[in-house]
Amino acid sequence: MSHIHSDNLLELRGVDFGYGERLVLKNLNMCFKRGQVVAVMGGSGCGKTTILRLIGGLERARRGQVLFEDTDIGPLNSTELYAVRRKMGMLFQFGALFTDMSVFDNVAFALREHTQLSESMLQDLVLMKLNAVGLRGARDLMPAEISGGMARRVALARTIALDPTLIMYDEPFAGLDPISLGITANLIRTLNQALGATSILVTHDVPESFAIADYVYFIVNGALHAEGSPQQLQASTDPTVRQFLDGETEGPFSFHYPGAPLAADFGLMADTAGARL
Numbered sequence: 001m002s003h004i005h006s007d008n009l010l011e012l013r014g015v016d017f018g019y020g021e022r023l024v025l026k027n028l029n030m031c032f033k034r035g036q037v038v039a040v041m042g043g044s045g046c047g048k049t050t051i052l053r054l055i056g057g058l059e060r061a062r063r064g065q066v067l068f069e070d071t072d073i074g075p076l077n078s079t080e081l082y083a084v085r086r087k088m089g090m091l092f093q094f095g096a097l098f099t100d101m102s103v104f105d106n107v108a109f110a111l112r113e114h115t116q117l118s119e120s121m122l123q124d125l126v127l128m129k130l131n132a133v134g135l136r137g138a139r140d141l142m143p144a145e146i147s148g149g150m151a152r153r154v155a156l157a158r159t160i161a162l163d164p165t166l167i168m169y170d171e172p173f174a175g176l177d178p179i180s181l182g183i184t185a186n187l188i189r190t191l192n193q194a195l196g197a198t199s200i201l202v203t204h205d206v207p208e209s210f211a212i213a214d215y216v217y218f219i220v221n222g223a224l225h226a227e228g229s230p231q232q233l234q235a236s237t238d239p240t241v242r243q244f245l246d247g248e249t250e251g252p253f254s255f256h257y258p259g260a261p262l263a264a265d266f267g268l269m270a271d272t273a274g275a276r277l
């Protein structure tokens with residue numbers, strides 16, 4: 001058993017991970033302090049979701065350790081993983097609800113699956129969770145009858161149903177209108193506090209995550225590029241960090257997936273240009 005600092009709920013130590021030949025995460029060292037909201041940011045495809053999959057034990061590190069409360073997630077068998085995962089809540093990207101179940105039953109699902117609670121206790125707990133996301137009154141509605149922002153909040157209530165110690169959010173703001181986005185961001189902060197949990201927020205939404213995060217990791221191509229409080233990153237002069245924060249299209253970050261130059265695809269490279277133009 002490896003010991004992690006008592007301030008931390010979770011640590012990644014020297015983690016490498018790849019799909020096939022391709023290394024997707026490189027030598028990641030990250031600490032997630034108890035009680036904090038930590039944002040993991042970076043461009044599309046840089047490996048953010050993969051980090052969550054490693055923490056949840058859905059993938060195993062090729063090198064290094066993922067330590068959750070002193071337990072190394074990597075070597076766990078499926079029974080042990082199941083026990084650890086009970087302490088983790090995961091709100092998946094576009095976290096879909098069961099469309100044939102009411103709002104109430106969607107939230108009750110995990111409780112019915114994982115506990116032996118009586119129906120009346122279950123009822124109280126579900127209503128408490130729905131109340132926490134402001135949707136107690138919507139308990140009998142079906143997913144098709146609620147807005148996208150409300151659905152996201154139901155998914156949130158479902159994620160916290162088992163009082164997780166760690167809550168992971170994969171792009172929780174994707175596709176939300178500005179009002180729902182603000183509500184969701186506030187909820188993430190409030191719920192973290194109310195549950196005494198630690199939250200990981202995977203996102204590329206700068207203003208919302210900077211408003212609620214205590215600490216930010218900035219990943220570029222699967223490696224840690226910068227880290228610090230939102231204020232520290234906001235003051236960064238690093239060109240890649242600046243490009244990301246300021247939303248510039250030109251800069252060290254490539255907008256294009258690597259490929260042949262545009263001119264080559266259009267048959268306009270220097271060696272052929274003379275003949276064609």
Ligand SMILES: Nc1ncnc2c1ncn2[C@@H]1O[C@H](COP(=O)(O)OP(=O)(O)OP(=O)(O)O)[C@@H](O)[C@H]1O
Binds near residue numbers: 019024046047049
């Ligand atoms: N099952 C898989 N098999 C092979 N490659 C994969 C697989 N899943 C992801 N990848 C690749 O791994 C890299 C990291 O993916 P990941 O989903 O972690 O990125 P991300 O930062 O979360 O991106 P986004 O913000 O677009 O969701 C990407 O280049 C992706 O193409």
